[in-house]
Amino acid sequence: MSTTGLSPTDLERRLVAALPTDVDFASARHVTERAIHLEVRQGVVQPSMIGHDEGVMLTVWQRGGLGYGATSDLSDAGLAAAVADARRWASVTAGRTVVDSCPLRHTVGGFESAVARPAGGVAELVEMLAGHEARLGGDGRIVDSAVSLDLADTESLLVTNGGGRVEQIIHQVFPDMRVSANDGGHTQTRTYGHGAFCGQGGLEVLDRHGFAQAAPRLVEQVLELLSAPNCPSGDMDLVLEPDQMALQIHESIGHPLELDRILGDERNYAGTSFVTPDMFGTYHYGSDLLNVTFDPTVPGQLAAYGFDDDGTLARRIHLIVDGVLQRPMGGAVSQSRSGMSGVANSRACSWNRPPIDRMANLNVEPGCSTSEQLVAEVEHGILMETNVSWSIDDSRNKFQFGCEYGRLIEDGELTTVVRNPNYRGISATFWRSLSGVADPDSFSVMGVGNCGKGEPNQQVRVGHASPRCRFSDVTVFGGEP
Amino acid sequence: MSTAGSVRDYLDEMVTWASSGLTGEEVLLAYLSGENSDFVRFNGAAIRQAGTVAQRHLSFDLIDGPRHAQGYVSLAQDPAIDRPRVTALLASLREQRAAAPEDPYLLYATEISDSVTESTGSMPSPGDAAGLIIDGAAGRDLVGIYAAGDTYSGFANSLGQRNWFQSRTFNLDWSFHLRADKATKNLYAGTHWSDERFGAKIDWARRQLDVLDRTPIDLEPGGYRTYLAPAAMQEIIDMLSWGGFGLKSRRTKQTPLLRMITENAAFDPSIRICEDTAGGVSPDFQTEGFRRPGEVVLIDGGRLADALVSPRSAREYGVGTNGAASHESPLSVSMAPGAVPVDDVLSALGTGLYVGNLWYLNFSDRGACRTTGMTRFSTFWIEGGEIVAPVNVLRFDDTAFHLFGDHLEGLTDRTDTILDSSTYGGRTTASYRLPGALVGEMTFTL
Numbered sequence: 001m002s003t004t005g006l007s008p009t010d011l012e013r014r015l016v017a018a019l020p021t022d023v024d025f026a027s028a029r030h031v032t033e034r035a036i037h038l039e040v041r042q043g044v045v046q047p048s049m050i051g052h053d054e055g056v057m058l059t060v061w062q063r064g065g066l067g068y069g070a071t072s073d074l075s076d077a078g079l080a081a082a083v084a085d086a087r088r089w090a091s092v093t094a095g096r097t098v099v100d101s102c103p104l105r106h107t108v109g110g111f112e113s114a115v116a117r118p119a120g121g122v123a124e125l126v127e128m129l130a131g132h133e134a135r136l137g138g139d140g141r142i143v144d145s146a147v148s149l150d151l152a153d154t155e156s157l158l159v160t161n162g163g164g165r166v167e168q169i170i171h172q173v174f175p176d177m178r179v180s181a182n183d184g185g186h187t188q189t190r191t192y193g194h195g196a197f198c199g200q201g202g203l204e205v206l207d208r209h210g211f212a213q214a215a216p217r218l219v220e221q222v223l224e225l226l227s228a229p230n231c232p233s234g235d236m237d238l239v240l241e242p243d244q245m246a247l248q249i250h251e252s253i254g255h256p257l258e259l260d261r262i263l264g265d266e267r268n269y270a271g272t273s274f275v276t277p278d279m280f281g282t283y284h285y286g287s288d289l290l291n292v293t294f295d296p297t298v299p300g301q302l303a304a305y306g307f308d309d310d311g312t313l314a315r316r317i318h319l320i321v322d323g324v325l326q327r328p329m330g331g332a333v334s335q336s337r338s339g340m341s342g343v344a345n346s347r348a349c350s351w352n353r354p355p356i357d358r359m360a361n362l363n364v365e366p367g368c369s370t371s372e373q374l375v376a377e378v379e380h381g382i383l384m385e386t387n388v389s390w391s392i393d394d395s396r397n398k399f400q401f402g403c404e405y406g407r408l409i410e411d412g413e414l415t416t417v418v419r420n421p422n423y424r425g426i427s428a429t430f431w432r433s434l435s436g437v438a439d440p441d442s443f444s445v446m447g448v449g450n451c452g453k454g455e456p457n458q459q460v461r462v463g464h465a466s467p468r469c470r471f472s473d474v475t476v477f478g479g480e481p
Numbered sequence: 482m483s484t485a486g487s488v489r490d491y492l493d494e495m496v497t498w499a500s501s502g503l504t505g506e507e508v509l510l511a512y513l514s515g516e517n518s519d520f521v522r523f524n525g526a527a528i529r530q531a532g533t534v535a536q537r538h539l540s541f542d543l544i545d546g547p548r549h550a551q552g553y554v555s556l557a558q559d560p561a562i563d564r565p566r567v568t569a570l571l572a573s574l575r576e577q578r579a580a581a582p583e584d585p586y587l588l589y590a591t592e593i594s595d596s597v598t599e600s601t602g603s604m605p606s607p608g609d610a611a612g613l614i615i616d617g618a619a620g621r622d623l624v625g626i627y628a629a630g631d632t633y634s635g636f637a638n639s640l641g642q643r644n645w646f647q648s649r650t651f652n653l654d655w656s657f658h659l660r661a662d663k664a665t666k667n668l669y670a671g672t673h674w675s676d677e678r679f680g681a682k683i684d685w686a687r688r689q690l691d692v693l694d695r696t697p698i699d700l701e702p703g704g705y706r707t708y709l710a711p712a713a714m715q716e717i718i719d720m721l722s723w724g725g726f727g728l729k730s731r732r733t734k735q736t737p738l739l740r741m742i743t744e745n746a747a748f749d750p751s752i753r754i755c756e757d758t759a760g761g762v763s764p765d766f767q768t769e770g771f772r773r774p775g776e777v778v779l780i781d782g783g784r785l786a787d788a789l790v791s792p793r794s795a796r797e798y799g800v801g802t803n804g805a806a807s808h809e810s811p812l813s814v815s816m817a818p819g820a821v822p823v824d825d826v827l828s829a830l831g832t833g834l835y836v837g838n839l840w841y842l843n844f845s846d847r848g849a850c851r852t853t854g855m856t857r858f859s860t861f862w863i864e865g866g867e868i869v870a871p872v873n874v875l876r877f878d879d880t881a882f883h884l885f886g887d888h889l890e891g892l893t894d895r896t897d898t899i900l901d902s903s904t905y906g907g908r909t910t911a912s913y914r915l916p917g918a919l920v921g922e923m924t925f926t927l
Contacts, residue, residue, distance in 0.1 A: 047542070047584060048577050050552040052566065055536060068532030072555040074562060078535075085533040092608040093528045096615060123580040144733035182734040185743050187848050189735070265524045267664065268625040268656045271840075354530050391843040393855040393874045395662055398927050400853045400876060402845055420846050424876070424927055455626035455654070456520045456534075456904035479846030480880065 011074065012157060015056065018079040019161040020087065025061040025102040026161040028079075029309060030054075031154065031351035038125055039148035040133040045126055055351040060086040061102035065094030070352045098263075103336035104310050106164030111306025113171040114299060115202040119151055132177065135215035139223060141181040147215075150174035158311050166307045172461065173205035174198040174449055177214055181222045188225035188419060190218040190404055193243040194387045196446040196464075199300050208300075208445065221405055224417050231406050231421040231478030237381030237435070238423055238474040239374050242444035244403055245466035247387040249364055250448055252427035253285070253292055254462070256396040257319060258453075259330025259342055260357040270453045271394030274428055275325070277340060283325040286431030291365040292320035294329055294343045301361045301463035302447025309355040312344035319343075319362075323432070330357050349458035356454050361463035367437025374436040374470045381409040382476055384421050392427075400424040420479030425471075436470035443467045488515060488537060489645050491558050492635045495539065499567055500639035509571075509639040510542040510589055512768045513556070516907050518630040519607035523655065526618035528611060533630075536907065539567070540768065543574040547583035550574040588792035588802065590770030593642040598764070602649035602672035604629055613676070614653065617683045621690070624664075625655030632908050634764045644772075646764035648672070648910065653679075654902035656858065657686045663697065663871060665689035666712065666838050666858040670900040689859055697871045698862055700925065706833030707923040708826050708863075709884075711897035711915040716839040718754070718814055718915065720852050721881060723844075726756070726779045727809025728788040732798055737850040740882065741785045748783035748885040751892060753817035755779060756789060756805075761813020762900065763910040766804070773804035779811065783886070815914040819892025826893060828866035829919055835861045835868070839877075851880040853926075876927035884920055892916040 015028040032054040039046040055072040056079065067089020069082030119125060129147045136145035151173055158166040177192035197209040206212065240248060260266060261273040275283075296305050296314040305314055310332050319326055330338065331346025334357050346355040375383065389402030406421030407414050425433075445465040452459050496511045503509055515537035522529040540553035552574050554566045605613060610627055617623075629651035636644040652670040665686050669679055709717070724730035725738045740746035758765050759775030766772050769792045778786040789805035790798075806812070821829050837859030845853045855874050862869045893916040901911040 044585060045582050047549055047551045047587075048581065050550075050570070050573055050577070052552075052554045052570065053538070054555045057532075059532075066530070068530070070532065070534045070536070072536045072538070073557040073559060075557055075559040078557060078559070081535070082533075088608070089531040089533070092611060093531050096611070097528045098524055121580075122577050126580075144735065180733060180735055185739075185848075187734045187739060263524070264622075264624060264658075265522075265529055267524075267658055267662075268654065268666070272662060352534050352536050354532060356530075388847075389843045389845055389853070391841045391853050391855065391876075393876070394840055394857050395874070398855065398874065398876050400843075400845065400878070400927070402843075422845050426927075452905065455522050456518075456628065456908075459905055480849035480851050 012159065014076065014079060016159050018058065018083055019159065020060060020083060021161055023060050023062040023090065025104055027059045027164070028056055028159050029351060030056040030157045033152055033154045033350065035150065035152045037148065037150050038122065038129060039146060040126065040129045041146040042144065043133065045130065048122060053350065056082065057351050057354065058082040058086045060090040062090040063094045064097060064100055065090040065092070066097060066099070067093060068354050099333060099337055103332045106160045106162035107307060107311035107313065108165050109307055109313065110167045112169040113200040113304065115171050117203040119203055125149060132212070132215050136179045136219055138219065139181070141183055141223060141226060142179060143182045143187065144180040146178055148176045158309065160311070164311055166311050168305055168307065170200060170305065171202065172198065172200055172302060173202065175206050175211050177218065179218050179222050181226050183226045186226060188222050190222040191386060192218065193446065195449055196243045196246045198447045198449055199302050199445060200304055201300050225405065225419045228417045228419045230481065231418040231476065233477040235473050236476055237378045237409065238471045238476060239378065239381060239383040239409065240469050241383065241385040242442065242466045242468060243386050243446060244384055245364065245469055246446045246448060246464035247390055247401060249362055249464050249466060250359065250451070250462065251390060251392045252396060252399055252430065254359040254362045256427060257328050258357045259328040259334040259338060259340065262328060263334060263338060266453065269455050271396065274395040274397045277338065279325055280327055280340070284323050284432065285320050285325045286323045287434040288323045289367055289434050289437045290320055290323045290431055291318065293318050293363050293365060294345065294360060295363055296344065296360040298361050298445060298463065298465065301445050301465060302461050303360040303463040305360065308344040308346045309348045310346040312346065314344040314360070317343050329359060331355065347460055349460045353454065353456060353458045356458070358453065358460050359451065359462040361465065363465040364437065364469065366440040366443045366467045369436045369438050371438045371442040371468045374438055374468055375409055375414060376412040377436065378409040379411060382421060383407045383409060383414060389422065397427050399427060418478065421476065422478065423474050423476045425474055430471065433471045433473060434469060435472045438467035438469065440467065488558065488633055489635060492637055493643060495563065495567065496637035499571065503639055506545060508544040510544070510768070510770060511637045512540045513635040514538055514907060516630060516632045518628055518908055521607065521611045521627040523614065524624050526615055526621060526623040531611065541570065541574065543571060543578060544587065544589065545578060547587060548578050548581050549584060549587055550577040550581060586793040586796040588769065588796045590642065591640065593640060594772050595642060596644045596766060598646045600648045600672060604651045604674040613679065617679065621687070622658040623655055624658060625653065627651070627653045628902070628904060628908055632910060636766050636770055638770055642770055644766040648762060652900055652902045657690055659690050659693050662874065663693045664858055665693060668899065668902065670902065692861065692868055693871050695870045697873050699873050700862070700875060702926050704922040704924050706830060707920045708830045708833065708835050709918045709920060710837045711899065711917050713836045713839040714915045714918060715899055715913050716842050716854060717852065717881065717884065718816065718913065720842050720844065722810045722814065726789050726811055727805065728790045728794045728798060728800070729809055731788055737844060737847050738785060739848050740850070746882055748780060748882070749889040750783045751819050752783045752885050753778070753781050755815045756811040757813045757815035757914065760815055760914060761912045763812040763912070767806055771802055771804040777803050812911045816896065816916060818894050818896050818916040821891040821893045821919055823893040823895045823917065826917060826919065827863055830863050831866060832864045834872065835863050845878050849880050850882055851878065853878040875925045877923055878926045879924040884918070884923060888921045888923070890919040890921050892918055
C-alpha cells in the first residue's frame with residue numbers, strides 16, 4: 001500500500017475500529033488491486049496503462065437484516081459513512097430478506113500466490129512483447145496482430161467484529177496474442193488460447209503454454225484457415241483440446257452447479273439451472289469417465305485462494321464422481337438457505353460488489369487414455385481447438401460453441417483443416433456422451449478472466465483445467481458457405 | 482456521502498493542482514468516473530442483498546510531445562489520501578513514458594471546449610423504493626435489481642478544458658416468474674419515479690403471467706415467421722455493435738459487416754442506425770477531450786455510412802475523429818422506425834413466433850454476421866393474430882443479412898427507449914431507441 005498515503009497497519013486499525021460491535025455480525029473487506037497493461041499492435045507499442053484500485057466494503061447483519069456500504073473513501077469520514085449505509089440497509093431489510101440469520105464465522109488465516117519468476121521492468125516486458133509481435137507478420141494477407149500482457153496484484157483483507165482476519169495476496173498474469181488474416185472475402189483469426197492461458201504466479205505462467213513459441217504456429221494456422229474448406233455438417237465424434245474444454249466446463253458444468261442459480265437468485269439476469277436440488281447424489285451428469293473437482297488449492301491456477309470472500313476455508317472437493325452429481329457450488333449463505341452442502345465459493349469481483357456464488361477452479365480430472373488414443377479410436381470425427389463463440393440458454397442446457405481451428409479425423413488420423421467449426425448440444429445429455437478422457441500428459445491448467453454474473457453485475461476470474469476429451473455423436477457444422 | 486457537485490469541484494481542484502506540477506511541455510489529460518448508487522437485489526419478492534456504493538476513479542494520460550503513459554487511481558475525495566496517490570502515479574507515468582517509444586497514433590483535443598450537463602431526478606428513498614417494489618409484487622415471484630442514484634463523468638486537462646456530466650436516475654430491471662423458466666421481463670427506468678407508471682407496469686406483467694400459465698409448446702427446429710420486440714432487437718444491435726460500426730474493425734477486415742465491404746451486401750433500405758448522442762443519456766465528451774457530435778449515421782439506406790472513429794484510429798488511418806471511445810462501439814443507439822403499426826403487430830404477424838427477449842448471442846460465423854442465441858422470457862406462438870401459448874426456449878442461428886435484409890418485412894412505427902441496466906464496474910449510461918421487427922422467416926436450430 002505504498003501509494004495510498006495510508007499506513008497499512010493504521011488502515012487495519014481504523015477498519016477494525018469502524019466495525020460495529022452492537023450487531024450480529026459485521027465485516028470490512030478492503031481490496032487493493034494494482035494492474036498494468038502492456039501491448040504491442042502491428043509494430044506499434046501502445047501506451048502502457050497502470051492502475052491502482054482501492055476501496056472497502058462494510059457489511060452488517062442484524063436481526064435477519066443485512067446491508068453493505070462500499071466506498072473508495074478510506075478516510076475516517078468515508079468509513080463512517082459506509083458503516084452508516086450498511087446499518088441503514090440492515091434495518092430496512094430486516095424481516096424482508098431471503099435469509100433468517102447470519103451464517104458467517106470469524107476466521108483467521110492467509111494466502112499468497114507463489115511467484116517463481118517475478119516480472120521485470122516495463123521496458124524489458126515491452127521489448128519481449130514486441131519481439132513476439134514482430135513474428136506475427138511476414139505475409140501480406142495478415143491484416144492485424146497484437147500481443148499483450150496484463151499483470152494484476154490483488155491484496156485483500158477481511159476483518160470481522162469477532163476477531164476474524166483473513167489476508168490474501170494474489171498475483172495473476174494474463175498473456176494474449178492474436179493474428180488476423182484476410183484473403184478478400186474471408187477473415188480468420190487465431191489466438192493464444194483465446195485468453196485461457198492465464199494463471200497465478202510470475203512470468204513462469206508464460207512458459208506453461210509456450211507463449212514464446214506461439215507466434216509462428218498462429219501465423220501458419222491462420223493462413224492455413226484462409227484456404228481451408230468450411231467445416232462439414234453432421235453427427236460425428238468430437239475431440240476437444242483443453243483450451244475449448246475450459247469453456248465447455250465453464251458454461252455447461254460450472255454455471256449449472258452454482259447454488260445461487262439453483263436457488264433462483266440469477267433468474268432475472270444470468271439465468272437459472274436445469275439442475276434441481278433433488279438431483280444431488282443420484283443424477284448421472286455424465287458418463288462414468290467424468291470426474292469434476294472444485295479445487296482452489298491448485299498452485300498457479302487462476303482462481304487459487306485460501307479463503308473465499310466470506311472467510312470460508314477453501315479446500316478441494318469432488319462435485320461429480322464417476323459421472324454422478326455430488327454437490328453444488330454454494331457458499332455459506334447459500335448453504336444456510338438451502339440446507340445443502342457446498343464449497344468455499346462466495347466471491348466478489350472487488351470491494352465494490354458483495355460476494356455471491358461463483359466458480360473458482362473447476363476442473364475435469366485426467367483419465368487413462370493417451371491423447372493419441374482419443375484420435376486413433378475415431379473413424380469419423382473432428383478435433384476442435386480454441387474457443388471463439390459461446391452461447392447457452394438461461395437454464396444452461398441448450399448450447400452452441402464455436403472454435404477457431406478444426407481438423408477432421410478420418411480412420412484414426414488427423415487430416416483436413418477446416419474453418420468455422422461449430423457444435424451444439426444439450427448439457428443434460430452431452431456429458432453422457434463423454435467417451436474418452438486423456439491422461440495427465442495433456443492436462444492443462446487454464447482460466448477464464450471475464451466471467452460475468454450477478455446483480456449488480458460482477459466480472460470475476462475463474463480457473464479451469466482439463467485434459468483432451470472426446471465426445472460421441474455430436475452435431476457439428478460450419479459457417480456460411 | 483459526497484454530492485455530485487462537490488465531486489465536480491474536486492475534479493477541478495485535483496487537476497489544477499496536478500497540472501501545477503507539470504514540467505516543460507507536459508500535458509495532462511484526466512477523466513473521472515463515479516457514482517453514488519443504491520442497489521437492492523430481489524429474489525422471490527424478498528431482498529437478497531442491499532447496499533450503497535460510493536466510488537470514484539480518476540484516469541490520467543501524461544503526455545510529453547509524442548510520448549505518453551496512462552494510469553488510474555481510486556479517489557477518496559480527501560486530498561490527504563488522494564494527493565500522495567496521484568503524485569506516486571504521475572511519477573510512475575513519467576518513468577514509463579521515458580522508456581516508451583514515440584506513439585505515432587497519439588491524438589488529443591487541444592481546442593478547449595467546455596460543457597456541463599446535469600440532470601436532476603426524483604425518486605423514493607432507497608428503503609421506500611424497496612418497500613414499494615415488494616408490495617407491488619404482492620405474492621408474485623419477483624426477481625431483479627433496483628439501482629438508483631447519481632452517476633457522473635468529468636474531463637479536465639492541463640490546457641484548461643473542463644467537461645462535466647451528471648445524472649440522477651433509477652433503473653428497476655425485474656421479472657415475474659411463474660415456474661421454471663416461464664417468466665416475463667420488465668424494465669422501469671428514468672429520472673422521475675411515478676407510482677402510477679410503476680403500477681401500470683406491474684399490472685401489465687401480471688396479465689402476461691396469465692398467458693404464460695398456458696401449457697407451453699415445443700417447436701421443431703426450422704424457419705418461422707417471427708416478430709422481434711424492441712428488447713430482442715437490442716440483443717441483435719449489441720452484436721452489430723461488437724465491431725460492426727468502428728473504423729478499426731472495418732480497416733482490419735474484422736467487422737461482422739465485412740460482406741457490405743467486399744460483396745456489396747446490404748440490409749433492407751429501411752434500415753437506418755445512428756449513434757444518437759443528442760437523443761441519448763451518455764456524456765458528449767470522451768477521454769481524450771473530444772466532443773461527440775449529436776449524431777453519427779452508421780447505417781443508411783441499409784448500407785454502411787460513417788464509422789465511429791476514435792482518436793487513435795483517426796491518426797492511424799488518416800481521417801478525422803468523431804469522438805468515439807477507444808472501443809468504437811455506439812453508446813446511444815437509435816434505429817429509425819418503420820411503418821408496421823405497433824398496436825397491430827400480432828395481426829401483422831398472423832401465425833408465427835412473438836419473441837419478447839433474446840439471450841446470450843454470439844457469432845457463429847462473424848464474417849457473415851451469422852449469429853446464434855436463445856429465446857428467453859416472453860416468447861409466444863401466435864395463430865391468426867392471437868396468442869396461443871408460450872414457447873419453450875429455442876436456439877436461433879441466422880445472419881443479420883437475412884433478419885434485417887431479404888427476410889425483413891417491416892419495422893414498427895414506434896420505437897421503445899431502453900436505458901441499459903448494466904452495472905459492470907459501475908452503472909452505465911448507454912441507451913437504445915429501437916423499433917420491433919417483423920421477419921418473414923427466422924432460422925431456429927435447436
